[in-house]
Amino acid sequence: MDYIKAKILIVDDNKELCQMIKDILVSEGYRSIKYVLSCKEAEKIICSEKLDLVILDVNFPKENGFDFYQRVCEKAELPVIFLSARDKNEDRLKGLGLGADDYITKPFLSKELVLRCGAVLKRTYSGDTSEMVCQIGEKIINMSAGVVMNPKDNGFEEMPLTNKEYQLLKVFIENRGRILTFDFLAETVWGRNYYGYENTLMVHIRKLREKIEDNPSEPKYLITMKGLGYRLNK
Numbered sequence: 001m002d003y004i005k006a007k008i009l010i011v012d013d014n015k016e017l018c019q020m021i022k023d024i025l026v027s028e029g030y031r032s033i034k035y036v037l038s039c040k041e042a043e044k045i046i047c048s049e050k051l052d053l054v055i056l057d058v059n060f061p062k063e064n065g066f067d068f069y070q071r072v073c074e075k076a077e078l079p080v081i082f083l084s085a086r087d088k089n090e091d092r093l094k095g096l097g098l099g100a101d102d103y104i105t106k107p108f109l110s111k112e113l114v115l116r117c118g119a120v121l122k123r124t125y126s127g128d129t130s131e132m133v134c135q136i137g138e139k140i141i142n143m144s145a146g147v148v149m150n151p152k153d154n155g156f157e158e159m160p161l162t163n164k165e166y167q168l169l170k171v172f173i174e175n176r177g178r179i180l181t182f183d184f185l186a187e188t189v190w191g192r193n194y195y196g197y198e199n200t201l202m203v204h205i206r207k208l209r210e211k212i213e214d215n216p217s218e219p220k221y222l223i224t225m226k227g228l229g230y231r232l233n234k
Contacts, residue, residue: 003118003121003122003125004029004030004031005031005032006030006032006052006053006121007032007034007049007050007051007052007053008025008030008032008033008034008051008052008053008054008055008117009034009035009036009042009045009046009051009053009054009055010022010033010034010035010036010054010055011035011036011038011039011041011042011054011055011056011057011065011068012035012037012055012056012057012083013037013038013057013059013060013061014037014057015035015037018035018036018037019035021035021055021083021113022035024110024113024114025113025114025117028114038060039060039062039063039065039068039072042054042056042068042072043068043072046072046073046076046078047072047076051076051078052079052121052124052125053078053079053080053081053117053120053121053124054073054078054079054080054081055080055081055083055117056068056069056073056080056081056082056083056100057082057083057084058082058083058084058085058086058091058095059084059085059086065082065084065095066094066095066098069082069095069098069099069100070098074098074099074162077146077160077161077162077163078163079101079120079121079124079163080099080100080101081100081101081102081103081104081116081117081120082095082100082102082103082104083104083106083108084103084104084105084106085105085106086105087105091103092105093199093200096190096200097199097200097203099162099163099164099204101120101123101124101163101164101190102116102119102120102190102191104116116191119191120191123167123188123189123191124163124167134173136212136221136232137212137213137214137220137221138150138151138214139151139211139212140156141169141173141212143166143169143170143173145158146160146161146166147159147160147161148161148211148212150211159211161208161211162204162207164189164204165204165207165208165211167188167189168185168188168189168204168205168208169208169212171185171188172222172230172232173232175232176232176233176234177231177232177233177234178231179225179228179229179230179231180229180230180231181228181229182198182201182228182229184229185201185229185230186198186201189201189204205222205230208222209222220233221233
């Protein structure tokens with residue numbers, strides 16, 4: 001996709017900050033930027049428009065950004081960057097553990113915001129997966145639809161992949177049979193600033209196993225290579 005044409009929604013109850021972020025992105029060439037001051041307004045837009053990225057504050061008077069992400073953004077499978085004054089490691093890890101694509105703390109540098117937005121858009125939308133259909137055990141992986149198809153009775157049960165699960169599964173399929181290190185996987189999904197994401201990576205691997213393995217506790221396909229990383233068996 002042409003990243004400059006990406007539709008970006010800013011969600012923060014500070015109007016001045018929203019306008020500042022919009023101005024920063026517009027100055028870099030982005031053309032379709034909106035902002036709203038509440039989760040309620042954001043939900044209306046997310047449910048009615050096709051967005052490419054959401055920049056989401058954590059602190060709101062009624063519903064915090066973490067809860068809103070789980071209730072609305074995750075179901076819509078939208079890439080999300082949390083933007084928050086909460087700079088403690090536990091808050092950052094919580095946001096990333098939920099599945100967000102990045103977590104930026106306030107105050108931030110304008111260039112940092114632009115680079116991170118660009119990195120998330122590139123990681124999420126780069127590459128052609130339109131013909132990528134494969135099989136893991138008895139399950140069919142349809143990457144163009146972003147679903148794992150699990151055989152049930154006379155048909156299939158479709159299990160949608162989250163954005164992070166999709167990115168991880170894509171790189172595993174492209175490197176099937178090879179050992180992929182923790183560092184390689186974390187950098188693939190979160191970019192160069194992946195330090196501290198190791199535990200978050202394990203959370204997403206566990207969730208991915210729940211969709212592709214018959215018994216996630218005893219995986220046959222997505223195997224842990226102790227001290228090295230993971231391998232998707234052929």
